[in-house]
Amino acid sequence: MTTTPARARLTPLLRLLLLTQLAFNIGFFAVLPFLSTHLGQGIGMAGWLVGLVLGLRTFSQQGLFVVGGALADRYGIRPVVLAGCALRITGFAWLAFAERTWAVIGAVLLIGFAAALFSPAVESEVARQAVVHEREGGSRTRVLALLTVAGQAGAFVGPLLGALLLSVDFRAVCLGGAGIFVLVLAGHAWLLPQRIPGRPRVHVRGGIGPLLRNRRFLALCCAYGAYLLAYNQLYLALPAEVERVAGSQAPLAWLFALSSLLVVTTQLPVTRWLGERLTPRRSMGAGLLLISGGFAVVAAVRTAGLLPSAGFVVLLTLGQMLVAPAARAWVPDLADEGRLGLYTGALSSVSGLIVLLGSSASGALLNSGLPGAVPWLALAAVPLAALMLLPCQKEKWA
Numbered sequence: 001m002t003t004t005p006a007r008a009r010l011t012p013l014l015r016l017l018l019l020t021q022l023a024f025n026i027g028f029f030a031v032l033p034f035l036s037t038h039l040g041q042g043i044g045m046a047g048w049l050v051g052l053v054l055g056l057r058t059f060s061q062q063g064l065f066v067v068g069g070a071l072a073d074r075y076g077i078r079p080v081v082l083a084g085c086a087l088r089i090t091g092f093a094w095l096a097f098a099e100r101t102w103a104v105i106g107a108v109l110l111i112g113f114a115a116a117l118f119s120p121a122v123e124s125e126v127a128r129q130a131v132v133h134e135r136e137g138g139s140r141t142r143v144l145a146l147l148t149v150a151g152q153a154g155a156f157v158g159p160l161l162g163a164l165l166l167s168v169d170f171r172a173v174c175l176g177g178a179g180i181f182v183l184v185l186a187g188h189a190w191l192l193p194q195r196i197p198g199r200p201r202v203h204v205r206g207g208i209g210p211l212l213r214n215r216r217f218l219a220l221c222c223a224y225g226a227y228l229l230a231y232n233q234l235y236l237a238l239p240a241e242v243e244r245v246a247g248s249q250a251p252l253a254w255l256f257a258l259s260s261l262l263v264v265t266t267q268l269p270v271t272r273w274l275g276e277r278l279t280p281r282r283s284m285g286a287g288l289l290l291i292s293g294g295f296a297v298v299a300a301v302r303t304a305g306l307l308p309s310a311g312f313v314v315l316l317t318l319g320q321m322l323v324a325p326a327a328r329a330w331v332p333d334l335a336d337e338g339r340l341g342l343y344t345g346a347l348s349s350v351s352g353l354i355v356l357l358g359s360s361a362s363g364a365l366l367n368s369g370l371p372g373a374v375p376w377l378a379l380a381a382v383p384l385a386a387l388m389l390l391p392c393q394k395e396k397w398a
Contacts (some may be wrong), residue, residue, distance in 0.1 A: 013232065014129050014143065016191055017122055018150045020081075020184065024118065026155025027180035030162035031092065031173055035108075040172045045098060053108055060112030061119075062352030069120035069345025074336060077121040078192045084118030085185035087111075089178045096174035106349055119344035119354060123147070125196065131332050141283070144325035145271035152263040210336055211346055215332040216391040221347055223284070224327045225354030226386035230291050232319060232355055233362065233379055234259065234313070240366055241309055241376075251306055255313050262317045270321045280330035281390050287322030288383040290315045295380035299373040319383070334391075358382075 010018075039050045072080045091110030098104045130143035165173045211217065234256075242251050274283065294315030301308040327347070335343035365375045 002183075009138075010143070011129065012135070013193070013196065014126065014133065017126050017129070018146055019125075020122055020188070021147055021150040022154045022202065023180060023184045023306075024115075025151050026158045026161065027088070027092075027177045027184070028115070029155045029158025030165065030180070031095075031158075031177040033159045034162055034166055034170060034173055038372055039104065042170055043104070045101070045104075048234065053104060056105060057108040057112040058232045058356075061115045062114035064113060065120045065232060065348035065352070066342065066344035067345065068117040069124055069341035069343070071117065072121035072124055072341035076195060077125050077341075078188070078194060080098045080121040080190065081188055082185060083117045084114045084116075084121070085181050086114075086344075087117065088114035088181045089185065091176035092174045092181065096171045096178070116345075119350070120341055120348065124341040126330055127332050127344060139271075139276045139310065139327045141280075141325050142268070142271050143275050145267050145321070147328070148321070148324055149264060149267045152260055152267070156260040156264065179215045180214065208342075211339070211342065214334065214336075217343060217346075218350070219332075219389055219391040220327065220334060221350035222354065223327075223386040223389040223391075224323075224347060225351035225358075226382050227284075227288060227291070227319075227323050227327075227350050228355045229358040229362070230295070230379065230382045230386070231316060233295075234316060234360060236359065236362060237308060237366055237375070237379060240314065241307070241312075244304055244372070245309065251309075255306075255309060258310065259313050259317045262314065263321065266318075267321050267325075270318065271325060274322060278326075280326040280333075281392070283322045283326035284330075284390060285387055287319040287326070288387045289319075290322070291319035291383040292387075294319070295376050295383075299376035299380065302372060340355075357366035 036050050036054060039045045046052070052112060068080060068084070072091055087110050091107050091114060094110065095104065098107050103341040126143065126147050130140040133143050136139040145350035161176065162173050165176045236254065239252055242248075242255070274286065278286065297311045297315065298308045301311075328344075331343050331347060360381065362375075365378055368375070
């Protein structure tokens, strides 16, 4: 497969949507890394209450993606994105001044639901535009890889901006995040088309039944959920391993930075060399094998300091680069006509539920008192199970 200059050309709408993903994550990650400390130390919440608040934010976001996707199918992406930005501005501004528990919970629910509106709207339109780009000689997977790069770049820049604003106080962090979404709202009110050619609108009702009967799509959701469960060990199993080896979690910041920089600098080369040459099923399969290998490295090498942890991060991130864009690129082939937003949202909601349930089990496993290698070997089986869940592709995918 050769690449020509024409194939690399993106439409103005696609460029806007990719910049949107970048801006979303800058604004969000300017606040999120500092939220738990603010709740615990700034407001004085108990640890269990901090966990509850963070869990509610995740549920109001990931769990309700399917709602935002369905609304985008019915009304188009413009009103849904604008409404999401307005809610995110309100939520951040509310959080800046919230001091009571009920006020904090209300603010984080707004912040989460805002993303449940705009994220599936943007992601589903990027996926649809990626299919159009492919028909014109481009690469569908490359477009979805660019979405991953934009999101990861925002996740890298956001905390740096938040740390700068935190030198003032947490209120400045929240208002700074709100300010970014004010700019996003104004930009999209001006630039986002009222109606995007070729995007059908459908009624809200009638889509869930066919989705629940779509076995291939549900199999993809389960496989993607197992992948996300494995990937989330970056925040659960890895800190425990770093604590065991280094005696503190200080090296975590460097390992997280390594993961972000790998995505930003190598996602497109990996997609060009492998992702564009493989079907989504094979790309996801290769990525899952790499992730399983990352867990196996830590299980097998227990006496080499932080090297096994670094190897785990590298293999996990390389696997992510193959799995995530391929899964998003596969959804348009499995979705019903006019229901791409619903299916994109359902992918996140179903997989998020799997992560929620599986994280409790993996946490219990890590604290079970078993020999150190055993939990990591068990976790290595999770992406292998996901590999077995991948649905077959009935038609050739190009």
